[in-house]
Amino acid sequence: MNKIIQNAIQNLETGEIIKSTGVHDFTTTTFKNGSFVACDGGHEYIRRAGDIASMGVKWIDLSLDDKSSLAEYKDCLVWGTLKGKKRIFVRLKECSTSHLENILKTQPQITDSIVGSIIRSILNDRLEIEAVSL
Numbered sequence: 001m002n003k004i005i006q007n008a009i010q011n012l013e014t015g016e017i018i019k020s021t022g023v024h025d026f027t028t029t030t031f032k033n034g035s036f037v038a039c040d041g042g043h044e045y046i047r048r049a050g051d052i053a054s055m056g057v058k059w060i061d062l063s064l065d066d067k068s069s070l071a072e073y074k075d076c077l078v079w080g081t082l083k084g085k086k087r088i089f090v091r092l093k094e095c096s097t098s099h100l101e102n103i104l105k106t107q108p109q110i111t112d113s114i115v116g117s118i119i120r121s122i123l124n125d126r127l128e129i130e131a132v133s134l
Contacts (some may be wrong), residue, residue, distance in 0.1 A: 004042075070118075092122060
C-alpha cells in the first residue's frame with residue numbers, strides 16, 4: 001500500500017484548500033450553492049464525503065502519496081499557516097520566491113524532507129526560467 005503524504009482538496013469556487021492531517025480529522029469546504037465536500041483520514045486513509053460527484057468541476061484532489069511524480073508534488077503540495085484559530089493552506093508553487101526561501105531558513109525540520117526537496121526544486125525551476133529570460 002502506498003504511503004499517504006498529503007490528504008487535501010481544493011474548492012475551485014472559493015480557492016480554499018482543506019487538508020486532513022489526522023485519522024479522524026474530518027474537514028469540509030462549502031460551495032456557493034450550500035453543498036459541501038469533505039476530506040478525512042489524514043495519513044492513514046483517504047475518504048471523501050458530500051458532493052463527490054462534482055470532482056473536477058467544483059473541487060480537485062490535491063492528495064499525494066509516495067508514488068506521486070515530481071510534477072504532481074510541485075503542482076499539489078501545500079503549506080499551512082494559522083490565521084486566528086483557522087489553518088489556511090496554499091500551494092507551494094503559488095508562494096513567492098522569498099517566502100519559499102524563508103520557509104527553508106525558518107523550518108529546519110523540513111530541510112531533508114520531501115517538502116524541503118520540492119521547495120528547492122521549485123526554486124531551481126524559477127532560477128532556470130530567470131536565466132533563460134535574461
